[in-house]
Amino acid sequence: MSEDYQPHVILLTGGAGFIGSHVCNHLVLKYPDVKLICLEKSCISFISLPSELTS
Incomplete structure (x- = not known):
């Protein structure tokens, strides 16, 4: 992975x-x-997933 890589979101x-x-x-x-x-x-269910993960 590049040294310059900067993630925005980590799951x-x-x-x-x-x-x-x-x-x-x-x-x-x-x-x-x-x-x-x-x-x-x-804790995982489709109802409780954050909107960031469903789109």
Whole structure:
């Protein structure tokens, strides 16, 4: 991946688990201006998905 790459939105699945929570912390520190969306399997339903993910 390019060194100049700057994401706008990051979607992380499994963010409530041990590894996912550490990845989430790393991403927040590395990309402080980026919107981070964490989805967890137990909370996913089509009704509760944010509008950013359905379009």
